[in-house]
Amino acid sequence: xxxxxxxxxxxxxxxxxxxxxxxxxxxxxxxxxxxxxxxxxxxxxxxxxxxxxxxxxxxxxxxxxxxxxxxxxxxxxxxxxxxxxxxxxxxxxxxxxxxxxxxxxxxxxxxxxxxxxxxxxxxxxxxxxxxxxxxxxxxxxxxxxxxxxxxxxxxxxxxxxxxxxxxxxxxxxxxxxxxxxxxxxxxxxxxxxxxxxxxxxxxxxxxxxxxxxxxxxxxxxxxxxxxxxxxxxxxxxxxxxxxxxxxxxxxxxxxxxxxxxxxxxxxxxxxxxxxxxxxxxxxxxxxxxxxxxxxxxxxxxxxxxxxxxxxxxxxxxxxxxxxxxxxxxxxxxxxxxxxxxxxxxxxxxxxxxxxxxxxxxxxxxxxxxxxxxxxxxxxxxxxxxxxxxxxxxxxxxxxxxxxxxxxxxxxxxxxxxxxxxxxxxxxxxxxxxxxxxxxxxxxxxxxxxxxxxxx
Amino acid sequence: xxxxxxxxxxxxxxxxxxxxxxxxxxxxxxxxxxxxxxxxxxxxxxxxxxxxxxxxxxxxxxxxxxxxxxxxxxxxxxxxxxxxxxxxxxxxxxxxxxxxxxxxxxxxxxxxxxxxxxxxxxxxxxxxxxxxxxxxxxxxxxxxxxxxxxxxxxxxxxxxxxxxxxxxxxxxxxxxxxxxxxxxxxxxxxxxx
Numbered sequence: 001x002x003x004x005x006x007x008x009x010x011x012x013x014x015x016x017x018x019x020x021x022x023x024x025x026x027x028x029x030x031x032x033x034x035x036x037x038x039x040x041x042x043x044x045x046x047x048x049x050x051x052x053x054x055x056x057x058x059x060x061x062x063x064x065x066x067x068x069x070x071x072x073x074x075x076x077x078x079x080x081x082x083x084x085x086x087x088x089x090x091x092x093x094x095x096x097x098x099x100x101x102x103x104x105x106x107x108x109x110x111x112x113x114x115x116x117x118x119x120x121x122x123x124x125x126x127x128x129x130x131x132x133x134x135x136x137x138x139x140x141x142x143x144x145x146x147x148x149x150x151x152x153x154x155x156x157x158x159x160x161x162x163x164x165x166x167x168x169x170x171x172x173x174x175x176x177x178x179x180x181x182x183x184x185x186x187x188x189x190x191x192x193x194x195x196x197x198x199x200x201x202x203x204x205x206x207x208x209x210x211x212x213x214x215x216x217x218x219x220x221x222x223x224x225x226x227x228x229x230x231x232x233x234x235x236x237x238x239x240x241x242x243x244x245x246x247x248x249x250x251x252x253x254x255x256x257x258x259x260x261x262x263x264x265x266x267x268x269x270x271x272x273x274x275x276x277x278x279x280x281x282x283x284x285x286x287x288x289x290x291x292x293x294x295x296x297x298x299x300x301x302x303x304x305x306x307x308x309x310x311x312x313x314x315x316x317x318x319x320x321x322x323x324x325x326x327x328x329x330x331x332x333x334x335x336x337x338x339x340x341x342x343x344x345x346x347x348x349x350x351x352x353x354x355x356x357x358x359x360x361x362x363x364x365x366x367x368x369x370x371x372x373x374x375x376x377x378x379x380x381x382x383x384x385x386x387x388x389x390x391x392x393x394x395x396x397x398x399x400x401x402x403x404x405x406x407x408x409x410x411x412x413x414x415x416x417x418x419x420x421x422x423x424x425x426x427x428x429x430x431x432x433x434x435x436x437x438x439x440x441x442x443x444x445x446x447x448x449x450x451x452x453x454x455x
Numbered sequence: 456x457x458x459x460x461x462x463x464x465x466x467x468x469x470x471x472x473x474x475x476x477x478x479x480x481x482x483x484x485x486x487x488x489x490x491x492x493x494x495x496x497x498x499x500x501x502x503x504x505x506x507x508x509x510x511x512x513x514x515x516x517x518x519x520x521x522x523x524x525x526x527x528x529x530x531x532x533x534x535x536x537x538x539x540x541x542x543x544x545x546x547x548x549x550x551x552x553x554x555x556x557x558x559x560x561x562x563x564x565x566x567x568x569x570x571x572x573x574x575x576x577x578x579x580x581x582x583x584x585x586x587x588x589x590x591x592x593x594x595x596x597x598x599x600x601x602x603x604x605x606x607x608x609x610x611x612x613x614x615x616x617x618x619x620x621x622x623x624x625x626x627x628x629x630x631x632x633x634x635x636x637x638x639x640x641x642x643x644x645x646x647x648x
Contacts, residue, residue, distance in 0.1 A: 167640060172644075173645055229628075231626045236616050237616065239625035241628045243630075260644065277623070277625035326633075336639040388639065416637070418635070418637070433644035436645050
């Protein structure tokens with residue numbers, strides 16, 4: 001193993017972010033959040049970066065990747081699917097104050113009064129066999145933390161994400177842009193005990209989601225959120241946690257939109273308590289239970305409340321092998337029916353062999369039930385049943401071989417399916433239009449192969 | 456038979472009285488004997504060592520008296536009359552012992568400077584006894600309301616984690632779980648061709 005690659009492996013082992021959390025980041029659970037899948041390596045920040053370039057008290061991590069793949073169902077159609085060869089180019093740059101590894105080597109990780117991390121990734125998708133052609137997505141994020149180890153601290157962050165892959169069949173409306181842009185700005189105040197075992201955070205979050213195309217702009221929304229967390233860590237490496245989130249969501253442009261689904265703003269509060277941490281040298285777990293309630297504007301969309309729960313077991317049979325299994329039951333905001341109740345089972349595995357070969361596997365299966373989904377007249381069902389019910393599954397395998405400390409070859413295979421008999425009804429407001437592909441179910445297989453250069 | 460019992464009890468009483476008398480007599484000279492004993496035990500110390508040890512005893516006495524005084528003041532501010540009643544005599548005794556210790560340190564210095572070994576040993580022995588008194592007063596003060604309130608003990612708990620624990624920060628609680636990342640958005644309608 002080369003020294004640089006060895007450093008990377010050590011960095012991976014030292015990181016405070018567990019491997020399973022990376023896979024969690026890959027798939028956002030909130031319905032309005034993420035559209036389209038990111039490249040596998042983008043989801044795994046820890047494995048993406050090399051040793052970097054030091055510039056004084058800053059370090060840089062540039063990267064570039066090119067992938068070619070095949071998407072068997074570009075528009076997630078139920079019938080008459082369109083497949084396409086897809087080219088993807090990704091350029092990235094992260095800039096941050098010195099990371100924990102360099103600080104430990106230099107003067108100790110606890111001495112920093114201020115930390116700054118930022119990253120920019122631009123990814124260009126080119127569909128070679130479908131009319132939607134090319135589009136540019138990416139993400140930009142920055143976080144500033146003042147007194148990260150102090151008794152009182154402050155942080156502010158901004159995360160902008162733009163996804164461009166199709167998320168629905170709009171082929172009957174020409175070649176619209178499927179760009180969805182999401183901005184999340186967060187400010188937190190943190191208080192902690194001198195030893196850091198008791199930590200409390202209160203914060204404010206502003207989230208904006210907006211679409212490129214007028215076809216989807218009715219879904220543009222703005223959410224103000226108040227957050228609070230309390231964690232208490234104890235021996236050996238375990239913590240009790242409590243959190244609360246109050247959200248105020250409003251749709252911005254639904255009054256002028258031709259979209260026919262009924263959208264209503266909501267006031268939601270959710271809270272949960274639980275325990276997170278290590279059970280033994282090979283086993284750790286997260287257990288939590290909570291309560292969520294959402295109240296919607298007007299009387300058309302049903303209010304909802306209920307118990308939420310999650311359980312996750314993480315195993316580490318060997319140092320570079322991480323397995324996790326989990327179940328979650330929750331309530332999330334939805335563009336259809338106001339809310340969706342979700343029950344998800346998942347299993348994940350991530351393995352590193354010889355410091356060169358990374359292998360990841362994820363299996364997710366879930367059952368979703370929306371609230372009563374109506375058209376914009378507030379009376380007519382949006383589909384062939386009052387509530388949309390879906391069995392959804394995702395199976396993902398990704399692998400990366402690091403030929404050198406700066407070059408990797410990667411592949412990614414994914415199967416995604418939504419098994420539902422739900423069919424969208426034609427809009428009653430305008431009898432001259434139809435839904436080209438009313439079936440909501442779909443299956444998609446995609447496979448990718450590429451190279452990545454990183455530092 | 457009854458006479459034998461009487462004789463036995465009389466003998467027992469006599470032995471008891473004798474023991475009590477001996478004890479009473481010995482109590483009269485306890486302090487002096489203890490001082491002599493302490494002096495004998497410490498006689499091997501050189502003059503300078505005796506002075507160093509005496510100053511250490513004086514310093515310890517000052518610490519204990521200050522602590523008892525602080526406890527009493529705290530109790531007075533808190534309006535705890537029972538605790539004040541318990542600590543007040545102890546504080547007074549501590550002050551008296553401290554005054555005595557201060558004087559005897561002076562006498563010890565003087566005796567050492569005059570090369571009066573016998574007097575120096577005696578003063579030193581008395582200081583050793585005063586040290587014992589300080590310890591007793593310290594313990595009684597703690598007993599007044601329970602040691603826990605003032606004896607915080609070691610305020611830093613040190614634990615050693617196993618080296619091969621999973622590399623997780625339990626304070627970073629994951630906020631999301633995996634899902635299929637496609638939102639429920641209806642497809643747009645198209646004009647009838």
